[in-house]
Amino acid sequence: MAMATKLSIKALYKIFGERGDEAMRLIESGKTKDEILAETGATVGVNDVSVDIEEGEIFVVMGLSGSGKSTLIRMLNGLIAPTSGTITIDGDDIAHCSDEKIREIRRQKISMVFQHFALFPHKTILENAAFGLKIKGVGVAERNERARKSLAQVGLEQYADSYPEQLSGGMQQRVGLARGLAAEPQVLLMDEPFGALDPLIRRDMQEELLELQRSLGKTIVFITHDLNEALILGDKIAIMKGGRFVQVGTAEEIVGSPADAYVEAFTKDIDRSRVFPAQRVAKPAEALQKADLVAPSALSAMERLGRDAIYVVENGKPVGVLRYRDAQGALQNAGGDCLSALVTSFPKADRKKPIFELYPLARKGLPIAIVDDADQLIGVVEPETIFAELAGDDETVEEEAALKTAAE
Amino acid sequence: MYSPADMLEIPFADWVDDFVRGFLVPTFRPVFRAMQEPVDFLMQNLDAFLNAVPWLIFAAVLGLIAWRTAGRGMAIFTVLALAFIDMIGLWSETMTTLSMIITAVVFCIVLGVPLGIAAARSDKFLSILRPILDIMQTIPSFVYLVPIVMLFGVGTVPGVIATIIFALPPIIRLTNLGIRNVRGDLIEAAKAFGSTPRQILWEVQLPLALRTIMAGLNQTLMLALSMVVIAALIGAGGLGLTVNTGLGRLAVGTATAGGVGIVLLAIILDRITQGLGEAKKRTDESKSVKGTVSRLLKPIFGGSRSTEPAE
Ligand SMILES: Nc1ncnc2c1ncn2[C@@H]1O[C@H](COP(=O)(O)OP(=O)(O)OP(=O)(O)O)[C@@H](O)[C@H]1O
Ligand SMILES: [Mg+2]
Numbered sequence: 001m002a003m004a005t006k007l008s009i010k011a012l013y014k015i016f017g018e019r020g021d022e023a024m025r026l027i028e029s030g031k032t033k034d035e036i037l038a039e040t041g042a043t044v045g046v047n048d049v050s051v052d053i054e055e056g057e058i059f060v061v062m063g064l065s066g067s068g069k070s071t072l073i074r075m076l077n078g079l080i081a082p083t084s085g086t087i088t089i090d091g092d093d094i095a096h097c098s099d100e101k102i103r104e105i106r107r108q109k110i111s112m113v114f115q116h117f118a119l120f121p122h123k124t125i126l127e128n129a130a131f132g133l134k135i136k137g138v139g140v141a142e143r144n145e146r147a148r149k150s151l152a153q154v155g156l157e158q159y160a161d162s163y164p165e166q167l168s169g170g171m172q173q174r175v176g177l178a179r180g181l182a183a184e185p186q187v188l189l190m191d192e193p194f195g196a197l198d199p200l201i202r203r204d205m206q207e208e209l210l211e212l213q214r215s216l217g218k219t220i221v222f223i224t225h226d227l228n229e230a231l232i233l234g235d236k237i238a239i240m241k242g243g244r245f246v247q248v249g250t251a252e253e254i255v256g257s258p259a260d261a262y263v264e265a266f267t268k269d270i271d272r273s274r275v276f277p278a279q280r281v282a283k284p285a286e287a288l289q290k291a292d293l294v295a296p297s298a299l300s301a302m303e304r305l306g307r308d309a310i311y312v313v314e315n316g317k318p319v320g321v322l323r324y325r326d327a328q329g330a331l332q333n334a335g336g337d338c339l340s341a342l343v344t345s346f347p348k349a350d351r352k353k354p355i356f357e358l359y360p361l362a363r364k365g366l367p368i369a370i371v372d373d374a375d376q377l378i379g380v381v382e383p384e385t386i387f388a389e390l391a392g393d394d395e396t397v398e399e400e401a402a403l404k405t406a407a408e
Numbered sequence: 409m410y411s412p413a414d415m416l417e418i419p420f421a422d423w424v425d426d427f428v429r430g431f432l433v434p435t436f437r438p439v440f441r442a443m444q445e446p447v448d449f450l451m452q453n454l455d456a457f458l459n460a461v462p463w464l465i466f467a468a469v470l471g472l473i474a475w476r477t478a479g480r481g482m483a484i485f486t487v488l489a490l491a492f493i494d495m496i497g498l499w500s501e502t503m504t505t506l507s508m509i510i511t512a513v514v515f516c517i518v519l520g521v522p523l524g525i526a527a528a529r530s531d532k533f534l535s536i537l538r539p540i541l542d543i544m545q546t547i548p549s550f551v552y553l554v555p556i557v558m559l560f561g562v563g564t565v566p567g568v569i570a571t572i573i574f575a576l577p578p579i580i581r582l583t584n585l586g587i588r589n590v591r592g593d594l595i596e597a598a599k600a601f602g603s604t605p606r607q608i609l610w611e612v613q614l615p616l617a618l619r620t621i622m623a624g625l626n627q628t629l630m631l632a633l634s635m636v637v638i639a640a641l642i643g644a645g646g647l648g649l650t651v652n653t654g655l656g657r658l659a660v661g662t663a664t665a666g667g668v669g670i671v672l673l674a675i676i677l678d679r680i681t682q683g684l685g686e687a688k689k690r691t692d693e694s695k696s697v698k699g700t701v702s703r704l705l706k707p708i709f710g711g712s713r714s715t716e717p718a719e
Contacts, residue, residue, distance in 0.1 A: 074596075077600055079596055079599060079600060103602045103603075103604060104602070105602075106599070106600060106601060106602035107601070107602030108602075110600075111600065111601060112597075112600040112601075114593065114597060114600075116593060118591075118593040118594055118596065118597035120594060120597070120611075121616070122615045122616055131598075131601055131611075132601040132602075134611070135598075135601045135607055135611075136602070183601060
């Protein structure tokens with residue numbers, strides 16, 4: 001997939017308070033946020049953040065309360081002006097453009113879902129959802145229809161004529177979500193958009209969001225407190241502390257090699273099977289070519305590898321799996337022709353699939369074929385590995401990973 | 409006994425006379441004339457119109473408005489009060505007073521709401537405006553009459569202008585307050601979707617400030633009513649004139665009748681404008697002092713009240 005940078009953030013700082021210049025100097029001399037607050041009374045909101053966010057990517061920002069997440073996301077659409085640094089969207093500098101330009105960008109490209117909902121109490125749910133479209137100048141019939149659609153997406157179309165105060169917190173949050181979606185922006189800024197939702201709806205909304213991103217290629221900046229959520233959603237995850245990004249990476253990188261103790265503390269209670277993709281625990285396929293397939297060599301290969309089944313490929317694509325006892329049977333009964341003994345309804349998974357999703361496949365008792373986007377076999381995962389993984393046996397993952405690296 | 413006047417006497421009154429008569433009036437007479445025009449126009453037409461409307465129709469319309477805004481009890485009260493006014497022979501005076509009040513309030517809205525909005529948008533403007541409003545509200549209402557008479561002469565229109573100036577501050581103040589009190593996160597949300605300042609004003613600030621603005625309107629109206637008698641001193645007609653002539657001739661009955669007319673009008677207008685404000689606020693009725701007062705008065709002036717919004 002060809003990626004273009006959608007949002008580019010360079011050396012971004014935000015300091016709240018009067019003595020900003022002084023605080024900047026102290027930052028340069030390496031003082032911490034707390035020291036600067038004590039010395040100057042200025043609060044460091046965001047401290048030297050640089051990152052490129054690619055088009056169609058979900059970029060998750062995580063961090064403890066007060067680490068500067070909301071400040072950062074609100075600079076991205078110009079609600080807060082940075083103390084220094086630049087933010088560009090498609091090459092336009094948000095921090096240093098005219099009011100007219102920034103309004104244009106907000107109407108056409110970016111919308112926002114607020115941490116504390118910020119619904120308009122005097123407008124109905126439908127009017128709230130249609131707000132962005134109204135501001136853009138979309139006619140009343142069309143905007144109501146589109147707003148209804150996005151209310152349906154969050155499951156609230158039957159509340160269209162209610163007022164925000166008549167809805168529960170979680171429902172209000174979903175209205176905020178619908179308002180953000182209805183504007184059909186290219187970039188969605190979401191400040192803890194699922195914070196007030198119960199776990200079931202939260203899952204639904206996460207699925208919805210992933211679907212949106214996959215089907216419409218939206219770029220999403222997503223703030224959360226919940227690392228599990230970050231890992232499920234994030235193509236890239238940034239961990240923030242005291243206004244800084246302490247680590248930016250994929251879910252795997254964050255969990256697999258935390259940059260420091262702070263990140264490690266975050267990742268401690270993580271369900272690794274949700275984070276690591278299948279390829280991480282896959283072992284080399286050692287597959288046999290369909291053209292050369294004969295029972296004796298197949299049997300000896302399995303014996304050599306210590307496996308009781310082996311994959312057979314044609315042009316790199318898996319066509320079936322041969323079990324040890326089937327190969328033996330073929331040798332005795334069919335005179336060594338094993339093609340008919342191949343199991344062709346074999347379990348197969350994309351290499352990016354999280355491990356926990358392989359569980360239903362593992363129940364067949366056959367090794368799982370791990371393929372890439374072009375359906376090429378790149379490895380296999382034994383059912384035992386999956387079961388061990390789901391039993392919460394960390395060691396296995398590490399061992400398998402180590403094995404895999406060693407094998408490469 | 410020593411007195412500073414032995415040393416120096418300042419002919420202050422003469423100076424003011426010279427300034428106003430010698431400079432202000434001749435130089436700006438056209439300006440003041442022009443300012444009178446729209447007030448005069450609205451006032452004349454309203455007065456003619458209200459006096460032409462038959463009692464029955466007027467009572468029916470105002471009764472209906474009272475019913476929709478302040479409830480059934482208030483509607484009955486309104487009709488009875490209007491009947492009483494007609495029976496004591498003050499209908500025409502009441503209509504004149506009403507047209508003065510309406511004219512004054514219309515101009516207060518036209519001037520006050522934009523000024524209030526401007527004050528809410530600019531701290532600097534507010535800091536200039538605030539002392540002026542303070543002075544306007546501390547000057548006794550009689551004192552207004554002097555410059556008004558000098559600049560505008562005597563008659564109903566100068567009376568209305570005095571009323572406008574006197575009644576203007578609350579609507580400015582409360583428009584400013586209402587807009588400034590709109591939650592910051594809602595303004596942010598509106599901005600985040602690309603609203604222009606004008607869109608923010610119309611979509612978010614004004615609707616959310618409406619209740620406060622209505623409270624300001626109510627106060628402005630009450631101040632305007634309180635100027636009715638005073639404006640009569642410089643030649644304005646209506647119920648104020650009735651009271652004044654009654655007082656001048658020591659005719660207790662006439663003065664009291666005029667006074668009762670004013671009070672009845674005040675009650676009707678107060679309850680209707682309060683009702684307008686409350687119709688908009690939907691649920692939380694008990695927050696304002698006004699709300700409390702109105703609920704205290706409710707048993708006296710009306711029974712059940714419809715809570716339907718007046719749409
Ligand atoms: N308007 C402001 N004026 C002064 N300081 C501010 C302002 N907004 C935020 N801050 C400070 O900036 C820091 C970061 O705040 P921010 O709201 O970005 O945190 P956050 O990561 O979003 O926290 P949470 O998870 O609780 O929402 C805090 O120390 C806060 O006190
Ligand atoms: Mg926050």
